[in-house]
Ligand SMILES: Nc1ncnc2c1ncn2[C@@H]1O[C@H](COP(=O)(O)OP(=O)(O)O)[C@@H](O)[C@H]1O
């Protein structure tokens with residue numbers, strides 16, 4: 001594997017007495033699409049700005065491409081930023097905006113012109129160079145901001161919630177365009193977002209942040225399948241939580257009694273944080289099955305009452321109150337041909353397996 | 362009667378008291394009589410000719426213009442520095458410092474004039490046009506700070522960061538991004554300082570050495586009743602000039618606010 005393009009080690013950040021980042025450590029790989037995901041106010045923008053050089057770190061180091069950034073100001077770092085507000089210069093045309101950084105590098109005029117045109121083409125704005133930038137729509141401004149940063153061929157492109165201001169349709173289109181663009185240019189992207197779906201669909205790897213700390217750094221699949229704690233599990237997708245009592249924890253497995261489901265022996269790798277009194281069992285909605293036909297069977301079965309049914313055409317979501325549990329669990333079922341859809345108040349048999357249960361702290 | 366009617370009446374009376382005296386200036390400036398009183402006699406441009414031929418008036422005008430231009434440039438530059446600092450950085454004693462800068466706005470000019478006079482003489486400087494500039498800068502700077510603060514505050518800070526991020530130095534960022542975007546505020550501040558300085562009397566009266574400014578000259582001429590109509594003519598010119606400058610300031614501000622799509626970049630009118 002190649003060296004990481006960015007190495008963050010032991011970063012603390014204080015604003016006065018308020019600590020915004022706590023001992024952040026991470027390595028970002030060359031050429032990957034990396035996301036910083038977390039609820040609003042958890043410190044994503046702060047971390048991005050320390051990488052860009054807009055904020056000094058209170059402790060720790062940022063290293064980019066093997067170089068310490070300790071005394072390197074933002075204008076000499078090999079990073080460029082797409083701001084949340086896009087920060088398009090309103091008194092310049094689209095082409096002047098894109099040429100802005102190249103002019104600072106004293107590139108010859110002809111070369112600038114060619115580079116600007118190529119960059120605009122890359123973001124789908126060919127021929128828009130002479131437009132006044134303030135006359136562009138939100139989506140177009142964002143493309144200008146992208147072109148303005150990419151034309152400088154930075155080692156890392158930093159994007160702060162670039163899609164949050166767009167409407168849903170535009171956002172989905174830009175998600176796939178950004179992904180394609182990243183592959184085409186091969187530059188490392190670091191995207192800040194609070195939208196877990198956006199992070200899951202776009203990223204190679206994701207750092208999930210809570211209150212100034214990285215909770216977990218992993219691939220989307222790993223985050224979804226093997227969240228390291230309850231906080232991450234709750235933030236990524238839907239997770240059902242059930243009380244559990246661990247009766248025996250010897251020999252790399254845990255013997256458990258899970259409320260509403262029953263007994264199971266769970267391997268230690270499904271308990272990433274270890275086991276203590278605070279541990280709960282977590283099960284994803286698609287890992288539980290509604291056994292709606294007489295002759296459908298599962299390795300393990302539990303039973304409950306259907307409380308609500310949400311029919312989506314291709315999928316049905318059930319809220320089922322398992323016997324002996326006071327809150328419903330969500331179960332999702334694909335509506336394959338011939339599968340019966342239960343209704344409210346029906347008694348449901350629920351199939352499950354020990355391999356789909358996580359023990360989380 | 363509805364309260365709205367009273368309010369309109371009040372506004373009407375208010376506007377008459379405010380502007381009617383000024384409107385008398387042009388009326389008597391063109392009146393063919395050396396006595397300023399009704400009934401009007403006839404139309405003449407004679408009083409403007411008199412102005413043209415008065416040598417001392419020309420000197421006074423030159424003095425005033427020199428002072429007003431210097432004041433506008435210095436006060437606006439100081440305003441830019443103060444407004445930029447107060448809108449971008451938080452520092453200890455910021456409120457107090459900004460408060461002291463704004464105080465001359467409400468200080469009686471006679472106090473400013475007298476105290477400056479005492480200080481300047483004590484320090485052993487001679488009175489000159491530059492001492493007047495000093496006094497005018499003092500009273501114009503608060504206006505500039507007020508106008509420019511709102512211009513700087515309405516400037517999206519990420520624009521400056523973007524420029525820095527794209528490889529420009531802090532200084533280049535200031536000239537290429539900050540200044541063009543606050544330029545309407547700068548023009549506005551300059552024109553208003555210029556206008557204030559041009560017709561300021563009390564400070565100029567105290568701090569003038571041997572060279573009078575235009576208002577000081579006018580005041581000196583008021584002793585001679587026969588000069589009154591030509592002073593009316595002069596007043597008319599000054600009135601039109603002031604209005605034109607203020608209107609220009611406002612026009613530039615609005616036009617550029619529209620052009621850049623920035624919400625109200627800080628005007629005074
Ligand atoms: N300049 C600042 N001064 C003081 N506190 C700040 C500053 N910038 C951010 N914060 C605080 O730091 C925390 C993290 O902010 P931020 O990084 O913007 O969060 P996010 O981008 O994840 O929403 C927030 O509680 C915010 O109030």
Ligand SMILES: [Mg+2]
Nearest residue numbers: 044045046161
């Ligand atoms: Mg943010």
